[in-house]
Amino acid sequence: MIPRLYIDAPLKTGAAAPFDSAQAHYLKNVLRRAPGDEVRLFNGRDGEFAAEIAELKKKGGLAGVKAKTREQTSEPELTLYFAPVKRGALETIVQKATEIGVAALQPVLTGRTVASKLNVERLQAIAVEAAEQSGRLSIPSVGEPIKFARMFDGWPENRRLLFCDEAGDDESAEWGGREGRAPPLLEALKDHRRNTDQWAVLTGPEGGFAPEEREALRAKPFVTAATLGPRILRADTAAISALVLWQAALGDWIRP
Amino acid sequence: MIPRLYIDAPLKTGAAAPFDSAQAHYLKNVLRRAPGDEVRLFNGRDGEFAAEIAELKKKGGLAGVKAKTREQTSEPELTLYFAPVKRGALETIVQKATEIGVAALQPVLTGRTVASKLNVERLQAIAVEAAEQSGRLSIPSVGEPIKFARMFDGWPENRRLLFCDEAGDDESAEWGGREGRAPPLLEALKDHRRNTDQWAVLTGPEGGFAPEEREALRAKPFVTAATLGPRILRADTAAISALVLWQAALGDWIRP
Numbered sequence: 001m002i003p004r005l006y007i008d009a010p011l012k013t014g015a016a017a018p019f020d021s022a023q024a025h026y027l028k029n030v031l032r033r034a035p036g037d038e039v040r041l042f043n044g045r046d047g048e049f050a051a052e053i054a055e056l057k058k059k060g061g062l063a064g065v066k067a068k069t070r071e072q073t074s075e076p077e078l079t080l081y082f083a084p085v086k087r088g089a090l091e092t093i094v095q096k097a098t099e100i101g102v103a104a105l106q107p108v109l110t111g112r113t114v115a116s117k118l119n120v121e122r123l124q125a126i127a128v129e130a131a132e133q134s135g136r137l138s139i140p141s142v143g144e145p146i147k148f149a150r151m152f153d154g155w156p157e158n159r160r161l162l163f164c165d166e167a168g169d170d171e172s173a174e175w176g177g178r179e180g181r182a183p184p185l186l187e188a189l190k191d192h193r194r195n196t197d198q199w200a201v202l203t204g205p206e207g208g209f210a211p212e213e214r215e216a217l218r219a220k221p222f223v224t225a226a227t228l229g230p231r232i233l234r235a236d237t238a239a240i241s242a243l244v245l246w247q248a249a250l251g252d253w254i255r256p
Numbered sequence: 257m258i259p260r261l262y263i264d265a266p267l268k269t270g271a272a273a274p275f276d277s278a279q280a281h282y283l284k285n286v287l288r289r290a291p292g293d294e295v296r297l298f299n300g301r302d303g304e305f306a307a308e309i310a311e312l313k314k315k316g317g318l319a320g321v322k323a324k325t326r327e328q329t330s331e332p333e334l335t336l337y338f339a340p341v342k343r344g345a346l347e348t349i350v351q352k353a354t355e356i357g358v359a360a361l362q363p364v365l366t367g368r369t370v371a372s373k374l375n376v377e378r379l380q381a382i383a384v385e386a387a388e389q390s391g392r393l394s395i396p397s398v399g400e401p402i403k404f405a406r407m408f409d410g411w412p413e414n415r416r417l418l419f420c421d422e423a424g425d426d427e428s429a430e431w432g433g434r435e436g437r438a439p440p441l442l443e444a445l446k447d448h449r450r451n452t453d454q455w456a457v458l459t460g461p462e463g464g465f466a467p468e469e470r471e472a473l474r475a476k477p478f479v480t481a482a483t484l485g486p487r488i489l490r491a492d493t494a495a496i497s498a499l500v501l502w503q504a505a506l507g508d509w510i511r512p
Contacts (some may be wrong), residue, residue, distance in 0.1 A: 253441075
């Protein structure tokens with residue numbers, strides 16, 4: 001198994017590339033690698049390269065960049081807007097969303113968000129690790145939290161929002177328990193075509209969306225509301241499910 | 257928020273229902289409930305009932321069962337066969353699969369499974385908790401691990417297996433990197449109709465399936481092989497993704 005690492009530096013055959021101290025530690029002490037061993041490097045813009053470890057020290061390391069192994073690719077233009085939830089579920093969202101293939105992750109503070117402090121730097125590190133392990137050549141950005149009321153400031157005209165309108169206020173978990181329940185997600189997407197719009201997905205906190213948020217969302221012409229089955233999903237399960245279904249219906253899980 | 261609890265005892269309006277010591281502790285000391293407070297109870301066969309807490313003691317408790325609030329429903333006949341993975345991911349699989357709506361969970365020891373000991377009782381408890389929180393009226397069973405070679409003993413004739421044939425041996429994470437790669441999961445299911453067959457989903461360990469396992473699976477007439485996008489998914493992400501797509505294409509995530 002050849003380690004795959006993200007490097008925030010230019011990559012070019014024949015040049016040297018730096019490891020930071022955490023990467024040098026990881027390669028040396030966790031994976032037990034030494035100078036001469038092979039790694040794969042990517043930086044989110046130049047593609048993926050084979051490289052040979054040249055030096056591993058406490059403060060960092062160096063690799064010699066060899067042949068390009070893959071041309072740069074990018075993920076579909078899909079952003080996940082999500083209400084921060086408690087730590088375990090939050091990290092699950094960032095890790096799984098990166099694997100499933102989002103371009104960006106944007107925390108949104110909704111009315112019912114129980115917003116403890118959010119460590120954006122740590123979430124970004126989780127996204128980098130998930131990108132390294134999933135074979136991605138790009139890293140999704142993790143934004144600083146924004147308020148729900150500011151979410152649509154500067155919203156691009158041709159960008160659609162898939163709003164996961166779960167039955168948060170609904171006593172019954174069964175279909176039809178609430179009037180005007182949104183259609184199942186795959187059904188909601190069936191009239192949309194691949195590569196015609198940018199998309200975003202919005203999922204709520206454990207307590208769901210407030211009635212006024214739901215109304216504001218449903219009033220926007222670019223919003224498609226959808227539901228995710230007859231059971232009540234946790235916030236992280238809902239986010240993962242919506243991204244998987246979007247990717248399978250309109251994204252790069254379809255064969256090119 | 258009315259607590260929802262699974263009780264392994266008959267439920268009938270006007271009768272009493274027992275809490276075990278863990279439930280009594282949870283209601284009293286975690287949720288701060290007291291006699292007179294309302295709960296919802298289900299047992300996997302009689303439907304869901306409103307009930308009033310009558311007694312909460314160290315060794316257990318009692319509730320008075322009131323009106324039936326929902327008729328019994330069941331989940332689609334879908335079993336997840338999965339290779340045990342490390343603890344965090346394993347628990348994620350059991351929790352999310354229960355929410356997404358499987359009827360049963362069956363650990364399978366494949367050749368590349370790094371099988372530490374499996375605490376089936378603990379996994380069953382996670383399934384019960386996820387069922388309680390998701391509004392399910394049934395509890396998925398968690399089986400004792402079986403060997404891959406025994407997986408098809410007594411396999412029902414009309415039961416199909418959706419085999420998630422990820423690119424475990426594939427250096428490149430891109431489409432077409434390997435000859436004969438299986439189609440995307442939604443595409444693989446498009447000729448199947450709802451309610452015609454029983455189904456199972458099979459996902460592998462972190463290291464993927466061994467070549468001989470893959471061959472054995474592909475040779476079975478009831479196996480449908482499928483893939484989950486161009487990136488490499490972790491074992492838990494793959495299991496969750498496959499179940500979500502099956503539910504949305506053939507299961508109860510479709511409107512009735």
